[in-house]
Amino acid sequence: MYAPKDSKKPIVPVRLDLDSTICFSCDKDLACFTKCCHNNSTFLTPYDIIRLKQRLQMASDEFLLTYTTPGKVEASDLPVPMIRLVEEKNNACPFLGEDGCSVYEDRPVSCRYYPIAAGLFHNFDISDNESFFALVKEGHCLGHGLGQEMTIAQWRENQGIPPYDEHNKGWVEIILRRKSLGPFVEIPEKTLQMFFMACYNLDAFKRFVLKSNFLKIYNISQERLEEIKTDDVALLQLGYDWLMTTLFGAGRLELIEQVVEAEQIEVD
Ligand code: SF4
Numbered sequence: 001m002y003a004p005k006d007s008k009k010p011i012v013p014v015r016l017d018l019d020s021t022i023c024f025s026c027d028k029d030l031a032c033f034t035k036c037c038h039n040n041s042t043f044l045t046p047y048d049i050i051r052l053k054q055r056l057q058m059a060s061d062e063f064l065l066t067y068t069t070p071g072k073v074e075a076s077d078l079p080v081p082m083i084r085l086v087e088e089k090n091n092a093c094p095f096l097g098e099d100g101c102s103v104y105e106d107r108p109v110s111c112r113y114y115p116i117a118a119g120l121f122h123n124f125d126i127s128d129n130e131s132f133f134a135l136v137k138e139g140h141c142l143g144h145g146l147g148q149e150m151t152i153a154q155w156r157e158n159q160g161i162p163p164y165d166e167h168n169k170g171w172v173e174i175i176l177r178r179k180s181l182g183p184f185v186e187i188p189e190k191t192l193q194m195f196f197m198a199c200y201n202l203d204a205f206k207r208f209v210l211k212s213n214f215l216k217i218y219n220i221s222q223e224r225l226e227e228i229k230t231d232d233v234a235l236l237q238l239g240y241d242w243l244m245t246t247l248f249g250a251g252r253l254e255l256i257e258q259v260v261e262a263e264q265i266e267v268d
Pocket residue numbers: 036037042093094095096097100101102103104107108111
């Protein structure tokens with residue numbers, strides 16, 4: 001799922017797993033320092049956006065407008081925000097500062113994985129979270145062969161990746177479900193908008209939950225309601241549950257009985 005930052009660049013065609021080892025180290029003193037932050041195609045996952053918008057103290061819609069450009073999930077019609085490069089600065093990432101990444105502690109998961117491309121099997125069953133990886137070797141990157149050998153599992157820990165994979169799991173599940181429908185099933189525009197709002201524009205999704213007839217349709221406990229008002233991760237999880245329920249009938253949210261009886265379920 002986490003593709004190389006620039007898919008036109010070569011990927012060494014070796015499939016790796018969590019126990020495979022790599023030898024890689026990135027250092028400010030290398031001549032290639034920050035080259036990987038130019039001319040790349042970095043997509044943002046839902047949890048990337050939460051971390052970045054919180055760091056920059058921006059609302060999600062403002063963040064998306066300022067820093068992203070529309071993209072599509074590979075081999076799918078589902079939207080994904082891509083980091084918008086700064087043309088006047090040699091197509092640099094907007095978060096690149098003079099000393100390197102200015103959002104380092106909250107950098108996107110694809111930056112954390114680099115030089116590894118990570119993916120999930122494209123079958124539908126992700127319950128075992130079986131992952132595969134590949135090593136990306138780009139000509140300009142001088143970090144290969146440096147530093148201590150470590151397994152991919154150690155690399156993931158070292159780069160702070162586990163919470164990203166954990167909080168993006170619901171997003172991956174929705175994408176794989178959509179892919180399992182095949183390319184000939186057209187997704188209506190309104191559905192694409194729902195997906196975009198619930199996965200990426202969380203502040204808009206919160207307004208939607210609190211101000212539309214959402215709470216008249218779905219039985220959301222008071223405790224959960226209070227949680228989503230202040231916790232973006234809890235709000236994101238509600239978004240995943242809503243999408244799985246409305247798009248795929250997965251029943252993750254309970255309908256309020258009177259609404260079911262009236263058989264008039266309409267989301268504004
Ligand atoms: S977010 Fe940071 S590490 Fe990632 S491309 Fe931008 S500057 Fe580089």
